[in-house]
Amino acid sequence: MKSLFSALILLSVLLSPGAPAAEKRPNFLFIIFDDLSWDSVGAYGNTWIQTPNLDRLAREGVLFRHAFTSNPKCSPCRASILTGRNTWQLEELSVHNSIFPRKFAVYPDLLEAAGYAVGLTGKGWGPGDFKNHGRTRNPAGPSFDEHKNEPPASAIGKLDYARNFEAFLAQRPKNAPFSFWMGFQEPHRAYELHSGVRLGKKLEDVVVPPYFPDVRAVRSDLADYAVEVEWADAHIGRALAALEAAGELDNTLVIATSDHGMPFPYVKGQIHEDGFRLPLLARWGAVVKPGRVVEDFVNVRDLAPTYLELAGLPPHPQVTGRSLAGLLRSEKSGMIEGRDVMLAGKERHDLGRPDNLGYPVRAIRTPEFLYVHNYHPERWPACNPETNYGNCDDSPTKEVIKLLGGHFYDLSFNFRPADELYRLSDDPHGVRNLANDPAFAETLTGLRTRMLEMLRAEGDPRALGNGAIFDTYEYTGANPSKSWNGWLKSNDERLSEEAERLSREKKTVPRPRKQPAP
Numbered sequence: 333m334k335s336l337f338s339a340l341i342l343l344s345v346l347l348s349p350g351a352p353a354a355e356k357r358p359n360f361l362f363i364i365f366d367d368l369s370w371d372s373v374g375a376y377g378n379t380w381i382q383t384p385n386l387d388r389l390a391r392e393g394v395l396f397r398h399a400f401t402s403n404p405k406c407s408p409c410r411a412s413i414l415t416g417r418n419t420w421q422l423e424e425l426s427v428h429n430s431i432f433p434r435k436f437a438v439y440p441d442l443l444e445a446a447g448y449a450v451g452l453t454g455k456g457w458g459p460g461d462f463k464n465h466g467r468t469r470n471p472a473g474p475s476f477d478e479h480k481n482e483p484p485a486s487a488i489g490k491l492d493y494a495r496n497f498e499a500f501l502a503q504r505p506k507n508a509p510f511s512f513w514m515g516f517q518e519p520h521r522a523y524e525l526h527s528g529v530r531l532g533k534k535l536e537d538v539v540v541p542p543y544f545p546d547v548r549a550v551r552s553d554l555a556d557y558a559v560e561v562e563w564a565d566a567h568i569g570r571a572l573a574a575l576e577a578a579g580e581l582d583n584t585l586v587i588a589t590s591d592h593g594m595p596f597p598y599v600k601g602q603i604h605e606d607g608f609r610l611p612l613l614a615r616w617g618a619v620v621k622p623g624r625v626v627e628d629f630v631n632v633r634d635l636a637p638t639y640l641e642l643a644g645l646p647p648h649p650q651v652t653g654r655s656l657a658g659l660l661r662s663e664k665s666g667m668i669e670g671r672d673v674m675l676a677g678k679e680r681h682d683l684g685r686p687d688n689l690g691y692p693v694r695a696i697r698t699p700e701f702l703y704v705h706n707y708h709p710e711r712w713p714a715c716n717p718e719t720n721y722g723n724c725d726d727s728p729t730k731e732v733i734k735l736l737g738g739h740f741y742d743l744s745f746n747f748r749p750a751d752e753l754y755r756l757s758d759d760p761h762g763v764r765n766l767a768n769d770p771a772f773a774e775t776l777t778g779l780r781t782r783m784l785e786m787l788r789a790e791g792d793p794r795a796l797g798n799g800a801i802f803d804t805y806e807y808t809g810a811n812p813s814k815s816w817n818g819w820l821k822s823n824d825e826r827l828s829e830e831a832e833r834l835s836r837e838k839k840t841v842p843r844p845r846k847q848p849a850p
Contacts (some may be wrong), residue, residue: 334385336505336620355636357448357509357644358509358585358616358618358619358642359509359510359580359583359584359585360443360448360584360587360639361512361514361545361569361571361586361804362512362587362635363514363516363571363587363588364410364413364455364514364515364588364590365516365518365561365588365589365591366455366516366517366518366519366590366596367520367521367592367593367594367600367819368561368589368593368611369590369593369599369611370590370593370606370610370611371606372557372558372561373386374386375389375390375391375395376395376397378539379539380538380539380558382562382565383565384569385565385566385568385572386565386588386611386613388569388615388774389574389586389588389613389614389615390613390623391622391623392615392617392622392623393586393615393624394613394619394620394621394624394626394659394660395612395613395624396614396626396627397625398609398630398674399609399611399632400557400587400610400630400632400674400676401606401608401610401632401676402420402633402676402677403419403426403608403677404591404593404603404608404676404779405428405591405592405600405601405678406428406456406458406459407428407429407458407459407460408425408427408428408678408679409431409591409592409632410472411426411432411457412437412438412631412632412633413633413635413636414436414438414440414472415436415437415636415650415651416636416637416650416652417436417518417632417633417649417650417651417652417653418631418633418652418653418675419678419679420677420678420679420787420790420791420792420793420794420795421652421791421792422436423805427680427681427690427805427807428459428460428680428681428809428810429459429461429682429807429808430461430467430805430807430808431460431461431463431464431465431806431808432457432460432461432465432471432808433621434465434467434751435635437648437718438459438636439639440452440471440473440511440513440566441471441593443511443640443643443645444473445713446462446645447511447528448508448511448641449500449504449505449508449509449510449511450473450474450510450511450513451473451476451497451511451512451513451514452470452512452513452515453475453476453477453491453496453497453500453514454477454489454491454493454496454515454517456471456472456515457763458470459808460808460809461808466605469732472515473511473512476496476497476499476500477496478496478499478562479491479495479499481495483563484527484559484563485524485527485559485560485563486524487523487525487527488518488524488560488563489518491520493514493516493571494567497512497574498574500512501634501742504706510645511639514567514571516564516774518560518764519557519561519564520595521726521727522726523727525556525728526551526552526556527559528554528555528556528558532830533558533559533714535548535551535552538554538558541606542763543597543598543604543740543741543743543763544729545732545733545736545740547732549728549729549732550728550729552728553596553727553728553807554596556731557594557595559700572586581687582616582618582804584617584630585615585619585642585660586614587612587614588612589611589632591612592607592608593607593608593609593610594606595604595725595727596729596730597714597727597729597730597733597744597745598744600725601678601681601682601714601724602713602714603677603693603695603704604702605754605756605760605761606761608670612630614656614660614819616783619660619661621637621662624662624664624665625665625666626659626662626665626668628659628668628669628671628672628737629671629672629673630656630659630671631653633652633653634655635653635656635819636651636655637651637655638655638656638657638660640655641655641657643659643824648680652790654671664729672698672699673698673782673786674696674697675694675695675696675697675735675783675787675790676693676694676695676696676697677792677794678690678691679691679692679794679802679803680684680807681723682715682723683715683719683722683807683816683818684714684716684721684722684723684815684819685711685712685715685816686816687718687816688803688816688817689708689711690802691706691711691712691715692706692707692708692794692799692802693705693706693707693711694707694783694787694794695783695787696779696780696782698779699757700756700757701753701756702753702754703751703753703780703783704751704752704754705750705751705783706748706751706752707799708793709747709749712745712747714744714762716816716819718807718816718819719815719816721744724745729746733745742761749765749767751774751776752765753765753766753767753775753776753779754766
């Protein structure tokens with residue numbers, strides 16, 4: 333049945349009016365970093381992290397200045413990329429560490445059915461369970477992970493992404509177009525402590541964002557992050573060289589992006605500007621006019637319909653994203669198609685609150701403002717203190733903020749109000765909440781109304797009064813040390829052991845008796 337379906341798809345492509353011949357269809361190399369912030373790239377203005385190959389994609393192609401994920405966590409974002417849908421339209425896939433329902437088609441399967449050779453190296457969709465509904469491979473494609481190398485820091489993974497891509501190119505059917513997913517594990521934590529300085533980074537060059545204290549431990553942590561970014565960037569250069577050697581460079585649409593911002597407090601997993609804004613660069617030598625900068629707002633869910641359209645496939649009824657083909661083919665820079673608004677949201681990311689509840693958020697981003705609505709401001713936004721704020725990766729920066737408390741702690745870990753409003757035109761990182769400023773009351777109300785209208789139109793259960801459904805979806809990656817029930821159990825064990833120890837040692841201090849009244 334599958335082979336018949338594949339044959340029918342291919343036939344429809346070849347016979348459809350205006351469809352490109354099979355040998356003329358473009359190849360696709362999709363490159364995704366794990367936890368790379370948009371402003372960690374030289375082409376976006378960064379001066380202390382060296383990304384010459386990402387910068388080359390911008391120089392020889394197009395840079396999207398306003399690219400976003402619909403959910404700033406690994407598996408929900410990657411699900412949006414693969415399916416072409418917003419996170420609240422993906423049921424189980426809206427939560428971190430979920431299952432992957434078979435009902436949702438993914439673009440690599442659709443391209444493969446249309447005659448494309450598909451492959452994956454590194455991290456595809458995940459973390460989560462994609463096998464429970466009968467999938468035999470990662471939704472991003474079959475893995476090519478045979479080749480390894482020795483990275484410069486001990487915490488960097490050993491996968492040789494570029495060589496694995498070369499191995500894929502060598503075995504693909506002759507003259508078949510291809511779609512390959514190169515999923516870096518970098519710069520995901522953990523990092524080798526002080527590897528940045530050891531490998532030549534100067535702490536005085538590091539630029540500390542305003543939501544962090546400017547202290548040595550934070551600068552060193554950012555330097556450790558930087559060397560992982562640079563290591564992954566080098567693989568892009570080797571992948572471009574492999575394409576050139578194969579004679580496929582100019583007929584390949586190369587897109588590079590990330591799933592969300594860097595693995596630091598206030599960023600990864602959070603609905604803040606640097607959490608859900610992404611780098612997005614594209615090179616297609618045969619088509620894309622080089623050196624362009626596009627200001628239109630685009631989303632990772634727009635990638636699947638882009639690939640399907642460029643491959644000559646009809647629109648898939650599941651897809652709600654909007655193809656980027658017109659933006660890629662345009663010769664203009666600036667605002668081209670008038671895309672000037674973006675939605676974002678999150679549900680349950682990690683387990684670390686009573687009853688393992690999530691922290692639902694929805695947001696709307698315009699050229700000037702970011703409005704954020706927290707549906708349960710009584711919950712801890714990054715999970716509870718008892719479970720060590722589990723929706724924030726452990727790091728020196730996290731520990732510094734916990735030790736300092738005060739302003740930086742409030743930004744990253746303390747309770748948040750129901751409404752947040754940031755004017756990004758003069759507060760680009762979004763750290764000054766204007767929600768209680770009467771001068772912006774009308775702006776806030778207008779943005780909230782527009783956001784809810786758009787969410788209802790997209791069928792978001794949270795906006796339609798059925799948000800509780802998100803907390804019922806299965807979580808497959810429970811870490812006993814981080815989950816609420818795991819904390820209760822371990823805390824009970826610690827208390828019991830300590831009480832028994834004190835009892836054995838007879839070190840319990842008796843409570844003083846109340847003195848009788850004179």
